[in-house]
Amino acid sequence: MERALRMIVDPANGAIVFPLALALYYGVWPWFLGLSSMVETRETFALLPWIAAAWVAIGALPFPRRPTAPVDASRARSFVYVVLVAFTMFAILTLATAPSIPLIEALRGAGVEAIALSREEFLKARTGWEAALPYVNALFTSSLLPYALALALLGRQRGALWAVAAFFVYSLVFMEKAFFLRLLLPMMAVIVVAGVRWPKLSWLVAAAVALLASNVVVSGFGANGIDDFLLYRAFEVPPLTVADSIDHWQQRYAGMPLRGATSGWISTLLGLERIPFEREVFVYQFGDFETGTASSNAAYFVEAYVNFGYVGVIINSLLLGAVVGYVGRSEDAALRCMLPLILYTVFLGGMFALLLSNGLVLLLLVARWIAAGHAAPTPGRAASLADVRGS
């Protein structure tokens, strides 16, 4: 079990594990779910995951496996400090200006609706200058902070574990059931990449399941049984959302490519009117929500397909494959640790947001800058990862 987990989490195997997961989870599993979708949706859904999986694997081919090399310790340390200080200020600001704290609401015994509302209002439903907070949060928690923590842990920086603990507490404040995975997944990869035997990944997985279950209980979603809810969320909701997204697109837009209008960045760049597609899918699935910010995210290939058709799926998958190959086989061990989180994000959500809003492009640039520092060493810089020979 432990060996299998390490093999799955190992970033170097991402180019095999991810396409396989796409093909099995979205290509085979929905056959057993009996989804009652439109015929066009069923036809498209039967094809999309396989095309996506194949092109991700092909996209990763040009990137050879590289051994771990040291990074510029000085630049890495500076980056870690800057990110931690900036994130601390951001977290204080967010908590101070929030109308309510979801975790505290839950502990006070608020109902499911009240907690859900508090969760939406905590970040997503902010207005005015506060509307920028969700984007800053995504930028920090999806890429910069996990990368900084991986750098700090692998570089054995002082206080690294305290920073991990602080991020863990912040991730619980949201009451977003799986938000803590943004910390857990890179940390699992750190364990694999660093080649340490303790803690065991199976323990972490067990702890994650227990934490998910307790989140479900506190949020009040487990009225029909926690295990039922977790199984439903894990095994039915993602394929169902893919089917519903395509259904909605066929019905509302008659299968017309949206040309990037679902992405804030691309629509602004091309001067298109923004289409809040994920929110529309939520309304299609469950009806209106009070704050109007609830959304249903589907795997990245859906976003690519509704915007640019099969060409979009092929290009996005090739690009994702390149990211998988580049990041998963990078010389920077901390960057490699980011791969499980990146793949988790696109497995359940869009890729345009991952690249821009979630800061993947920025992360790659930062990683490049940190690595470049080591290529041209200056006196006083020390290699911190010389002892890390994970792969």
Added chain:
Amino acid sequence: MRPATLFSDTHPMTGLLRPALIGGVLGLALGAAALFVVPQQFEASGAIKLGQVEDKPIEPSAASLQRLRSRALQERVTEKLGIGAGEARLFRETLWATAPRGAESLLEVRLRAYDRDTARALFNEVAAALSLAHSEIAAKEVSRRAAALDQARRELRAVDAARAELERSVGNIGRLKPSEQFAETIAYTRVLADRDQQRVELQKRIDRLEEGLASSRTFPTAPVEAPSVTERAVFPKPSAFLAAGLTIGVAVGVAVAGLRRRLFR
């Protein structure tokens, strides 16, 4: 050690690019060829308005959807049109219906056939089959209301006749002795007032029943308009077939080249 580039001997892509390209071109050609071999399918779609009796739906939309999905209704449709087994299977597999959110008295229906005319005929037949089933459900309710209307009209006619009779009787009061005239007038006036009241009640009942049975509040299940049938085939989709062909071609090309390199290195 210098990192391997696309053109160096140690790079994993060395020797894969050409087979990938050849595989891709062959895959595209195969996908394009398949487009001409696979039979075309056309789609008919449209909305069916669910019938109602006095504003109450004859059948809830969920039950109507279930009825549309039932094998019995589907077989009735295919038998009536006398279509072959292949086309019948396509119809059963592609018949899809939903009640749009916020417009539950409408059903959106889509289905496919191998030609446009059959698709249209199938849609019309599905609507007719549903309409027939709903008419059977509604018949009892409508006839009960129609009978009640007839009864009320009969009663009104009887009241009118009785009232006319009374009015004639009132005309004869003048022949009575003056001492009896007052008492008789009072009695007739009371009876006439009762009849008038009865008449008003009956007229109200008739109006209510007539209004309930008016075409705006009681109507059968029927398509909103003629189904729209796609001009071009909805299947096979060129983009899907070409994408699948390209993917398979490139994947097979790369796999074969990789395997060959591994075997003969």
